[in-house]
Amino acid sequence: TQLLEQSPQFLSIQEGENLTVYCNSSSVFSSLQWYRQEPGEGPVLLVTVVTGGEVKKLKRLTFQFGDARKDSSLHITAAQPGDTGLYLCAGPNDMRFGAGTRLTVKP
Amino acid sequence: EAQVTQNPRYLITVTGKKLTVTCSQNMNHEYMSWYRQDPGLGLRQIYYSMNVEVTDKGDVPEGYKVSRKEKRNFPLILESPSPNQTSLYFCASRGRFYEQYFGPGTRLTVT
Numbered sequence: 761t762q763l764l765e766q767s768p769q770f771l772s773i774q775e776g777e778n779l780t781v782y783c784n785s786s787s788v789f790s791s792l793q794w795y796r797q798e799p800g801e802g803p804v805l806l807v808t809v810v811t812g813g814e815v816k817k818l819k820r821l822t823f824q825f826g827d828a829r830k831d832s833s834l835h836i837t838a839a840q841p842g843d844t845g846l847y848l849c850a851g852p853n854d855m856r857f858g859a860g861t862r863l864t865v866k867p
Numbered sequence: 868e869a870q871v872t873q874n875p876r877y878l879i880t881v882t883g884k885k886l887t888v889t890c891s892q893n894m895n896h897e898y899m900s901w902y903r904q905d906p907g908l909g910l911r912q913i914y915y916s917m918n919v920e921v922t923d924k925g926d927v928p929e930g931y932k933v934s935r936k937e938k939r940n941f942p943l944i945l946e947s948p949s950p951n952q953t954s955l956y957f958c959a960s961r962g963r964f965y966e967q968y969f970g971p972g973t974r975l976t977v978t
Contacts (some may be wrong), residue, residue: 793966800971800972801972802957802970802972803957804969805966805968806966808964808966810964822885839887848909852966855900855925855961855967857902857909857911859907859908859909859911
């Protein structure tokens with residue numbers, strides 16, 4: 761079992777601030793996925809990172825996969841209220857998810 | 868439009884009354900799964916299916932059954948629901964790059 765720990769569990773910030781959330785494991789992953797879940801909906805895939813050290817950008821979101829492929833981070837620049845949601849990381853091979861970081865961006 | 872549908876979206880029932888939550892996908896995916904989502908525990912896989920007539924237990928299968936008679940459908944069955952099965956349930960199908968597509972969720976309350 762490959763466990764994924766996400767931190768922080770909750771994060772509340774003002775619009776315009778930057779933030780980083782983390783996904784860590786003691787196991788090596790062949791790849792990691794990040795999803796965002798909005799209230800009342802199912803998770804939606806944001807990105808998959810595959811190569812150690814890989815950095816992917818999706819508009820104001822930057823995803824990084826650790827060199828050892830045991831951890832990943834999501835950085836949001838100039839957060840907006842529309843970024844509010846639950847951010848989940850997942851290991852695709854065994855379909856397991858972290859508990860998530862619940863982000864609230866206040867106007 | 869590629870999608871996963873679930874029904875019903877909301878369900879309140881009583882202990883012991885059998886129920887079925889339906890799930891259907893239109894993407895011709897072979898792999899489908901069911902999750903439950905509880906506060907602080909995240910998404911936990913209940914059952915999964917790698918193809919028609921092939922199903923297997925996930926991390927929390929007790930009290931649930933599934934079937935996969937057709938590729939597009941993967942119903943979740945609770946033969947005798949109990950209050951500890953009150954939860955938010957998601958069906959998902961998986962694409963060829965291991966990306967998962969989730970349904971909108973079914974909020975189940977068992978009294």
